[in-house]
Amino acid sequence: MLDMLVELRQEDTKSDRFTVDLDERPAKIVVNPSGNELFFDWDATVDDSGRLRQCIFCNSDLFRERAFPQITGIVIVLAFAGGIAGVVGLLTTWTMLSAMVVVLALDIAILLFDRPRLVCYGCGTRFKNTPIAPHFSGWDQQRAEQIKRSIS
Numbered sequence: 650m651l652d653m654l655v656e657l658r659q660e661d662t663k664s665d666r667f668t669v670d671l672d673e674r675p676a677k678i679v680v681n682p683s684g685n686e687l688f689f690d691w692d693a694t695v696d697d698s699g700r701l702r703q704c705i706f707c708n709s710d711l712f713r714e715r716a717f718p719q720i721t722g723i724v725i726v727l728a729f730a731g732g733i734a735g736v737v738g739l740l741t742t743w744t745m746l747s748a749m750v751v752v753l754a755l756d757i758a759i760l761l762f763d764r765p766r767l768v769c770y771g772c773g774t775r776f777k778n779t780p781i782a783p784h785f786s787g788w789d790q791q792r793a794e795q796i797k798r799s800i801s
Contacts, residue, residue: 653777656774657774658775669689669705671779676688689705690705690708701779711776712785712787712789713768715765716777731752735749767779770793
């Protein structure tokens with residue numbers, strides 16, 4: 650099984666990043682380079698099939714989010730630049746068609762390799778490379794407000 654990648658967040662910025670083996674379920678991890686020690690309560694946060702059901706840090710609910718690769722922005726710029734070049738007349742019809750087919754293939758590849766991740770409503774921690782239970786849905790404004798009120 651792949652190690653779960655965890656991105657800790659503080660005030661909406663990524664603070665630490667580390668991996669956790671869900672099969673081993675360590676009780677404590679020391680995060681490098683900060684040296685912070687993190688303690689986990691696996692019994693309350695992981696179900697019998699080894700999937701997360703709550704955040705391992707604050708025990709808040711999680712939601713499913715699509716994580717597009719960073720190359721998505723480059724593909725969008727390429728498509729826009731190709732469209733402008735075609736309208737201005739800098740590219741011939743076949744060159745334009747070939748370029749757009751390449752951009753379309755890149756766009757489809759991005760969608761195929763897109764992996765969903767889990768995000769905590771409470772602390773914003775992101776969990777990648779982990780099996781996701783089917784009951785998780787996308788972000789819910791009402792649930793986020795409920796959790797924010799209960800934390801405050």
